[in-house]
Amino acid sequence: MTLHSNDDQAEVRALLSQLLSFDTTSRESNLELIHFIKTYLEELGVSSTLIFNEERTKANLLARFGPQGDGGVMLSGHTDVVPVDGQNWTFPAFELTEHEQKYYGRGSADMKGFIACVLAAVPRFAKQRLKMPVYLAFSYDEEVGCLGVRSLIEHLKSSPERPALCIIGEPTSMKPVYGHKGKVAMRCNVRGHACHSAYAPEGVNAIEYAAQIIGELSQVSEALAKHTDDQFDPPYSTIQTGVIKGGAALNIVPESCQFDMEMRYLPGVDANATFDKLEQFAKGTLEPKMKAISSESNIQFEKLSAYPPLLTDKQSDLAKWVGQWADNASYETVAFGTEGGLFDEAGVATMICGPGSMDQGHKPNEFIEIDQLNRCSSMLHNLCSWLSEA
Numbered sequence: 187m188t189l190h191s192n193d194d195q196a197e198v199r200a201l202l203s204q205l206l207s208f209d210t211t212s213r214e215s216n217l218e219l220i221h222f223i224k225t226y227l228e229e230l231g232v233s234s235t236l237i238f239n240e241e242r243t244k245a246n247l248l249a250r251f252g253p254q255g256d257g258g259v260m261l262s263g264h265t266d267v268v269p270v271d272g273q274n275w276t277f278p279a280f281e282l283t284e285h286e287q288k289y290y291g292r293g294s295a296d297m298k299g300f301i302a303c304v305l306a307a308v309p310r311f312a313k314q315r316l317k318m319p320v321y322l323a324f325s326y327d328e329e330v331g332c333l334g335v336r337s338l339i340e341h342l343k344s345s346p347e348r349p350a351l352c353i354i355g356e357p358t359s360m361k362p363v364y365g366h367k368g369k370v371a372m373r374c375n376v377r378g379h380a381c382h383s384a385y386a387p388e389g390v391n392a393i394e395y396a397a398q399i400i401g402e403l404s405q406v407s408e409a410l411a412k413h414t415d416d417q418f419d420p421p422y423s424t425i426q427t428g429v430i431k432g433g434a435a436l437n438i439v440p441e442s443c444q445f446d447m448e449m450r451y452l453p454g455v456d457a458n459a460t461f462d463k464l465e466q467f468a469k470g471t472l473e474p475k476m477k478a479i480s481s482e483s484n485i486q487f488e489k490l491s492a493y494p495p496l497l498t499d500k501q502s503d504l505a506k507w508v509g510q511w512a513d514n515a516s517y518e519t520v521a522f523g524t525e526g527g528l529f530d531e532a533g534v535a536t537m538i539c540g541p542g543s544m545d546q547g548h549k550p551n552e553f554i555e556i557d558q559l560n561r562c563s564s565m566l567h568n569l570c571s572w573l574s575e576a
C-alpha cells in the first residue's frame with residue numbers, strides 16, 4: 187500500500203469538513219457544494235463544466251485533465267445525501283466531528299469521504315505527466331433514483347472524447363465491487379367509487395382491489411425466486427410493496443388507493459416483463475369488474491424511477507487493475523444500487539470501490555473510519571502512478 191503524509195490526511199480532513207457542512211439532502215440544492223468544488227479545481231488550474239437541471243437549482247460537475255484523446259479513468263460520486271429527519275443524532279449532522287479515529291457527519295461514508303479523497307488527490311494528478319486523462323464526475327439526486335447523472339451521461343455521449351473506465355466510490359470498505367441488481371420503483375393508483383358503507387355493494391372499494399394486486403405480487407415473487415444467481419444476496423430478484431395510502435373514513439367505501447412497489451432484479455432479468463404481467467392482471471381481470479359497477483373506475487401504473495443492474499466481468503482488465511490499485515482482490519457484489527449500470531450502458535466499463543461501509547450509510551451518527559480514507563488515498567496514488575506509466 188502506498189504511504190501518504192500527514193499533509194495528505196490533513197487535506198482530506200479539511201475538504202471533508204467543508205463538504206459535510208453543505209446540507210445537500212436530495213430535496214435541497216447542491217449548488218453551494220458544487221460551486222465550492224468548481225472554485226477549488228479552478229485554483230488548481232482544472233476547469234470544469236456544470237450541467238444543470240431544468241430549474242437550475244442543482245447541477246452535475248464534470249472535469250477533465252491530462253492529455254487529449256479518448257480513454258482514461260473517471261472518478262465518480264454523488265453529492266446528495268439522505269435526510270436526517272426523525273433520526274436521533276449524538277453528533278451534529280452537518281459538521282465534521284472526529285471521535286475515536288472516525289469522522290462523523292451525514293454523508294461521511296455515503297459518499298463525501300470519497301469525494302474528499304479525490305479532490306485531495308487532484309494536485310498529485312495535475313503535477314504528473316499523465317499518459318491518459320482523468321475525469322471527475324459529481325452528480326445530484328442519486329439517492330432518489332439515480333436521476334441527475336443521466337444528463338451528465340448524455341453530455342459525455344455527445345463529447346468528442348470520453349473515458350473508457352469508471353470507478354464509483356460508493357462505500358464498499360475499499361473492496362472492488364463488480365455487480366449489483368437493478369431497480370424499478372412503480373406506483374399503482376386505484377380509482378374506485380365511493381358510497382356509504384351501509385350500501386357497500388354499490389361502491390367500488392379501491393383498497394380491496396389494491397389488496398388483490400398486492401396479493402398478486404406474492405405469485406410474481408415466487409416466480410422470480412426460481413431464477414437464481416449465487417453472485418448476489420439474496421440470489422434472486424425481489425418485489426415488494428413499501429407504501430400504501432387510501433380511504434377517508436370507516437363508514438365510506440374508499441374511492442382511491444395508492445401504493446408504491448419496487449423490484450430489485452438480477453442482471454439478465456426483464457423487469458418490464460414482470461410489471462407487464464402485473465398490469466395485465468390488474469387491467470384484464472380486475473378493472474372489468476370495477477367498471478361493471480362504475481365506468482369511471484380504473485387502475486393506472488406510473489413508473490417512479492429505475493436504474494439498470496451492473497455486472498462487470500471480474501476477470502476483466504478493469505477488475506484486475508482496480509484490485510491492484512486498491513490492494514484488495516476480494517471481489518464482491520453489493521445489495522444496494524449505484525449509477526454504475528447507467529455508465530456501463532453508455533459504454534464506460536465500471537467498478538465500484540470506495541471508503542467506508544453502507545452499514546453506516548443512511549443511519550444516525552453516520553461515520554467513516556480515518557483508516558478507510560487513508561486506504562482510498564492510497565488507491566488514488568496507485569492509480570496516479572499507473573496513469574503516468576501506462
